[in-house]
Amino acid sequence: MAFDARAGLRPEADAVSVFTAMRVVFVRDLRAAFRQRQDLLNPLLFFVMVVTLFPLGVSPEVSFLQLAGSGILWVAALLSVLLSLDHLFRHDFDDGTLEQLVLQPQPLFLLVLAKTAAHWVLTGLPLILLAPLLGVMVHLEGNSIAVLCLTLLIGTPVLSLIGAIGAALTLGLKSAGVLLSLLIIPLYIPVLIFGTGTVAAAAEGAPVGGYIALMGAFLVLAITLAPFAAAAALRISLSNS
């Protein structure tokens, strides 16, 4: 090339590895979130409230709660993840960091995966940590609680990953909430069915290996495909802004 050496093309060797770039995105998201802790508490509080209101609103009977408990916890977890989804890209979109993320010289879907991982650590993981406590509250047995936590551990990352697609698609809209729910909830239903089905099977003493394996398959599918879709959706949303 004929450019001046000082401003010539950047050497390929200067490129930052994609793992470093992913780590930077992950750490930045966690750091920003911990500077605004009330946003972190929101989905958690919602989760606890919904689960607490069920015994009050429907029936405090042990037999009812044992039957419905896992479903209540799963639905509450699902809604609380849904509640936090709009924040996944919205702040970054507003302050311009999303543009810079898209322009980073690394594959965008991996950076999106890092962002989604941060989202899960901030919303999904705390729900799983709280689940045993709420499980005791709705009179679930020890074994059921363990299985419930396991299904949440496999299931909530799927919720975050699928949600990332919806959040990316609705980014350009002013009030994205309703559309986001309409887009995402149908895709959440299989996860919910298998999540609660696993716990129900465990409560009856049936083997749950097959259910867990199927949920694992959901997770693998979501990890491999959702970041591609979310990255493409981000490009479209930014293109139209």
Added chain:
Amino acid sequence: MSEPLLQAVNLQCERDDRMLFRDLSFSILPGTLTRVEGPNGSGKTTLLRILAGLNDAWSGQLLWLGKPRARRREEFLHNMLYLGHRPGIKPLLTPVENLRALMAGRKAMSDGVLLKALAGTGLAGFEDVPCRRLSAGQQRRVALARLLIADEPLWILDEVFTAIDIDGVTALEHLLVQRARDGGAVVVTTHHDLQLPSMQRICLGGADGL
């Protein structure tokens, strides 16, 4: 004459049923300053976003070093720096953290270099203050600090002079001229009356769309 970094051939963009520009052809050569001019709403920002690869709603051809850009996206992004309307600064993080996050995906850099760059834009003493407590101009200066350490040959800068004080504007003009002299290519839009030597102009808007 050296090879153009970026070449636009018959670029056309339509937005909300309105033709912003068509048959727009130009070359961005290393060592040149290019100013995109036009009234509000004439598509300056859109053109810059197209050049940066943020907007895909266009037709025509964009060549990076003579070859279609779409096929060399990562190489292009590795060599291009874009600063938009929105500065890309997270209000909750401090200037150092912001700069570190912005640079870390592009080039490994020590904190010393980052602090020096921040000091260079007049932010010494504000390194550890969350950016939301800084003024609009100071926030822009955090983003501009990148220009002091960037080694990308192509800079695309949208409204860089916004919210910057007079001294800052002079320093920034000087930086851009120096950059072009060193062989970098700079594309800017601004409403500020920029008079720089050997500046290329791209005019948008007007009666016939060009």
